[in-house]
Amino acid sequence: MNTTTHRPLHRDLTLLRHQIRYEQLSFWRNPQSAFFTFVFPVVIITIFGALFHDVPAGPYFQGLSALQYYVCTIAGLSVLGSCYSQLAIVLSTRRQDGILKRVRATPLPSSMYFIGLLAHCIMVSVVTVSLIVGIGSLFGVPLPGHAQWPAIVVTLVLGAASFCALGVGVASLIRNAEAAPAVVQFVLFPLLFVSGTYLPIQSDLLNGITSALPVKPFNESLLGAFARDADLAWQNLGVLLLWGAAGAVVAIRRFRWDPRPS
Amino acid sequence: MTSGAVVVADLHKSYGAVDAVRDVSFTVEQGEILALLGPNGAGKSTTLEILEGFRTRDAGRVDVLGIDPGDRATGRELRERIGLVLQDIAVEPYLTVRETVARNAGYYRSPRDVDEVIGLVDLAGLERRKVRTLSGGQKRRLDLALGMIGNPRLLFLDEPTTGFDPGARRSAWQLVRNLRDAGTTILLTTHYLEEAQVLADRVAVMSGGTIVSEGTPSTLGGRDSALARIRFALPEGCTAAELPVAAAVPDEGLVTVQTREPTATLRQLTGWALRRGSVLDRLTVDRPSLEDVYLRLTERDVAERTMDGSAR
Numbered sequence: 001m002n003t004t005t006h007r008p009l010h011r012d013l014t015l016l017r018h019q020i021r022y023e024q025l026s027f028w029r030n031p032q033s034a035f036f037t038f039v040f041p042v043v044i045i046t047i048f049g050a051l052f053h054d055v056p057a058g059p060y061f062q063g064l065s066a067l068q069y070y071v072c073t074i075a076g077l078s079v080l081g082s083c084y085s086q087l088a089i090v091l092s093t094r095r096q097d098g099i100l101k102r103v104r105a106t107p108l109p110s111s112m113y114f115i116g117l118l119a120h121c122i123m124v125s126v127v128t129v130s131l132i133v134g135i136g137s138l139f140g141v142p143l144p145g146h147a148q149w150p151a152i153v154v155t156l157v158l159g160a161a162s163f164c165a166l167g168v169g170v171a172s173l174i175r176n177a178e179a180a181p182a183v184v185q186f187v188l189f190p191l192l193f194v195s196g197t198y199l200p201i202q203s204d205l206l207n208g209i210t211s212a213l214p215v216k217p218f219n220e221s222l223l224g225a226f227a228r229d230a231d232l233a234w235q236n237l238g239v240l241l242l243w244g245a246a247g248a249v250v251a252i253r254r255f256r257w258d259p260r261p262s
Numbered sequence: 263m264t265s266g267a268v269v270v271a272d273l274h275k276s277y278g279a280v281d282a283v284r285d286v287s288f289t290v291e292q293g294e295i296l297a298l299l300g301p302n303g304a305g306k307s308t309t310l311e312i313l314e315g316f317r318t319r320d321a322g323r324v325d326v327l328g329i330d331p332g333d334r335a336t337g338r339e340l341r342e343r344i345g346l347v348l349q350d351i352a353v354e355p356y357l358t359v360r361e362t363v364a365r366n367a368g369y370y371r372s373p374r375d376v377d378e379v380i381g382l383v384d385l386a387g388l389e390r391r392k393v394r395t396l397s398g399g400q401k402r403r404l405d406l407a408l409g410m411i412g413n414p415r416l417l418f419l420d421e422p423t424t425g426f427d428p429g430a431r432r433s434a435w436q437l438v439r440n441l442r443d444a445g446t447t448i449l450l451t452t453h454y455l456e457e458a459q460v461l462a463d464r465v466a467v468m469s470g471g472t473i474v475s476e477g478t479p480s481t482l483g484g485r486d487s488a489l490a491r492i493r494f495a496l497p498e499g500c501t502a503a504e505l506p507v508a509a510a511v512p513d514e515g516l517v518t519v520q521t522r523e524p525t526a527t528l529r530q531l532t533g534w535a536l537r538r539g540s541v542l543d544r545l546t547v548d549r550p551s552l553e554d555v556y557l558r559l560t561e562r563d564v565a566e567r568t569m570d571g572s573a574r
Contacts, residue, residue, distance in 0.1 A: 011371075014368075015368065015369070018365070018368040018369075019368075022357070022361070022365045025356075025357060025361060026354050026356055026357060029356035029357070029392075030355075030356045097350075097352050098348065098350040098351075098352030099352045099353070099354065101316070101348065101352065102346075102348065102352045102353075102408070104316070105314065105341065105346040105348070106341055106366060106369040106370070106412070107338050107339075107341040107342045107369055107370060107371070107412070108369040109338060258316065259350075
């Protein structure tokens with residue numbers, strides 16, 4: 001009895017580790033994905049650091065110094081890139097190339113494939129966020145204290161999971177892989193702007209609207225966790241999780257493995 | 263308990279109003295190579311995809327190694343036992359050859375040895391090469407490696423040697439034969455009749471969604487009992503009427519004699535020619551080739567589709 005329940009679990013964990021390892025290999029070997037999801041946010045925070053490191057705290061940046069603000073929003077940007085953009089593009093490309101169908105032909109369970117991808121994306125997010133926080137500290141942004149870590153970890157994991165779900169959802173709706181990067185950027189770029197990633201938004205009306213969209217709640221949660229030693233921003237995380245759930249529903253209903261619809 | 267590795271009975275599948283597969287029944291015995299032939303759109307791929315568990319069926323019974331591929335609950339078990347080589351090349355471009363094979367090996371309960379399989383498909387020495395730098399033929403061989411890495415009891419090969427040069431094709435055939443000799447059952451589709459001729463133990467021809475003929479490559483469509491065909495150039499200054507046997511002079515100016523008794527007929531003809539002191543230039547004796555039989559069997563399907571095309 002015991003062995004029959006124990007063995008598959010052990011096997012599944014081995015399988016998961018195996019799958020994550022090869023996702024990591026495929027990711028870091030691909031110059032395009034490594035550049036856009038990894039190097040891009042690191043370059044942005046370095047430029048912002050050089051530009052804004054001596055801008056003092058003030059009401060424009062919600063009572064924070066400019067760089068304290070940007071470390072949080074650019075960390076958010078890097079999670080979006082590692083999770084949402086990466087999955088939407090990688091999955092539609094793999095489907096079009098027949099790689100997904102090939103995975104489906106092996107005994108690897110689909111749940112294991114997606115859990116592996118999710119874990120891989122969270123790992124990439126953790127690496128990029130750490131780098132961004134590290135670069136910020138070089139420019140004088142204080143590192144988060146011990147008391148902040150639980151809120152930071154919870155916010156990052158929930159945010160990464162939600163944006164992964166949204167990424168898979170969008171990949172389920174994209175038919176043509178060549179269009180995937182354009183579709184992803186077309187949605188993301190304006191959303192980042194109005195959500196305060198590059199500039200704090202002072203309009204109450206705009207903030208009211210973007211509070212219901214996924215990016216601003218994530219930025220606010222990160223600001224809360226990193227820069228203010230506030231508790232978890234449950235309302236913001238709730239909005240984020242709802243978006244993640246919506247993405248998951250679309251993914252479950254519409255995701256296809258086969259490049260050719262029947 | 264059925265004896266066949268694959269048993270298909272009265273299989274039906276339609277897309278909207280189009281019957282893609284109707285009344286298809288066949289068996290692949292353990293350890294044999296069955297080739298499924300037919301023009302594009304004949305229903306081969308749909309049939310194969312139903313057997314592989316990629317598509318659902320509308321009606322009929324399908325048994326693959328004792329498992330119903332339409333049952334999702336046993337899908338993982340089915341995939342442990344079968345191997346697939348699909349038509350399109352689909353491999354991660356940035357992994358190396360060895361990493362690609364090792365990754366898939368990790369998906370199976372009891373895979374074959376990674377280096378052994380790389381050697382079997384003639385990719386030894388290229389283990390550390392990135393997949394994107396391989397030639398088309400090398401990628402297809404990598405695909406073949408992925409199909410057999412799980413040590414499958416049943417291997418599906420969908421046009422496995424498309425894009426191979428003649429040398430690579432011959433070594434792929436040898437590899438497939440070796441797999442068969444080691445006990446693997448193989449179901450393959452191909453457009454190359456030569457491939458079916460040299461590789462398959464049995465051949466089934468599909469046309470218009472049904473199986474129109476089934477047999478060994480040498481007996482398909484009554485090939486073995488068909489009339490033999492003797493052809494030669496008519497000696498100069500002589501007409502077909504002077505020949506000792508009934509003959510037709512159709513294409514290319516070659517006389518064609520159809521006969522049930524090629525030995526006796528040949529003797530009559532050569533005797534006649536020797537007595538006259540003339541030669542029978544370009545003399546050949548043959549039976550309808552597999553290609554002749556195939557074209558005759560699938561004629562209706564092709565004609566229908568040509569009519570469809572002109573009606574549009």
